[in-house]
Ligand code: TYD
């Protein structure tokens with residue numbers, strides 16, 4: 237019978253050695269090496285031994301008898317982050333945070349983990365992409381030269397798990413999950429199988445030890461988390477960092493949250509000293525034209541609980557034999573559909589034109605309430621005529637040319653009125669009652685069809 241090969245792991249640094257030594261070869265600590273089996277036992281499944289499945293299960297209870305415990309939450313003190321998390325980090329919760337390189341994931345997490353460490357929580361920052369020195373440099377830049385956050389530069393899963401077991405931190409950041417690999421798998425580091433297995437192990441550790449684990453994930457060019465989307469199913473919360481790296485504003489959006497609301501957003505500005513929350517963000521995605529320009533229409537989008545005013549820009553220009561339709565921050569298929577509706581129901585033809593649309597500031601708008609603003613921006617560009625000053629519009633447009641209401645239309649209108657907008661073209665069902673005073677200063681034109689909206693705009697010329 238083959239004898240299990242043994243390795244010795246250091247309880248301090250997680251370093252390994254093929255034989256027992258009094259002093260750890262990695263961190264030079266004394267008497268810290270403990271024996272651990274290097275080979276998985278035959279027949280092990282990925283969550284442990286097969287025999288575990290034969291072990292007695294937990295007690296089966298009717299729901300009513302199970303105590304509904306609220307989750308223990310730890311606010312990070314960074315309000316905009318706590319907002320998307322639903323009130324703070326949850327004990328044993330696993331958060332996946334994705335975003336383009338350089339958008340500020342490491343910055344924000346270092347700020348958050350430092351705040352938690354200062355509040356008395358035991359933390360751990362595992363860095364696989366950068367050296368400890370690079371993380372230290374960032375902390376100096378953030379004005380946290382005295383940070384006590386323990387940093388572990390490590391990419392091997394087993395060592396990370398070991399450190400988690402021995403230090404038992406309240407929260408651990410894994411920056412990034414794509415760099416973590418396990419010796420037990422034959423596939424290459426960074427491969428889908430590696431990332432999935434490593435995430436599964438870390439998730440299990442979070443659940444069994446109560447440590448909150450934050451996984452940093454890369455995003456591919458297409459915008460999905462690199463490697464497995466399956467990560468999204470494993471974790472409790474998925475946050476996406478959005479924004480244009482050329483502008484200072486960043487949005488964090490909750491895509492999935494088992495402990496809070498989804499579609500909530502946090503808004504930050506990247507400054508010289510890290511990310512700062514923007515508590516009143518409704519007007520930051522407006523580009524600042526002194527006078528209205530053709531091809532621009534402002535809409536009010538509703539992100540979670542907050543209305544945001546976003547400028548939609550369109551450029552219609554004569555195209556070649558196969559004209560292009562391009563959209564940034566908006567759905568391209570929907571753009572093609574809206575162009576067809578414009579042609580059929582409003583007589584606006586762009587067949588031989590290139591059409592580009594863009595949501596200003598790198599925001600992504602997925603709600604159909606953008607339809608009306610997109611169509612009005614396109615028509616405005618085509619006519620070469622700006623919409624009137626202080627103009628906003630929102631509403632979904634259907635294939636039959638009907639304008640459908642947007643959720644919480646009155647909240648959107650209130651925000652627009654508050655910011656001094658003058659004219660609103662909105663779905664009829666969203667229009668407030670005549671005597672409502674909260675929209676003072678805003679002239680509201682309710683419309684039921686796209687043709688009507690076009691008429692209103694022409695009437696304002
Ligand atoms: P980073 O957090 O490293 O991004 P990610 O981990 O998502 O790849 O952010 C890097 C960018 O942020 C980099 O371009 C520098 C900029 N930055 C600031 O503008 N101010 C700061 O205080 C810090 C730390 C970074």
Ligand code: MG
Pocket residue numbers: 341342343365411
């Ligand atoms: Mg980083």
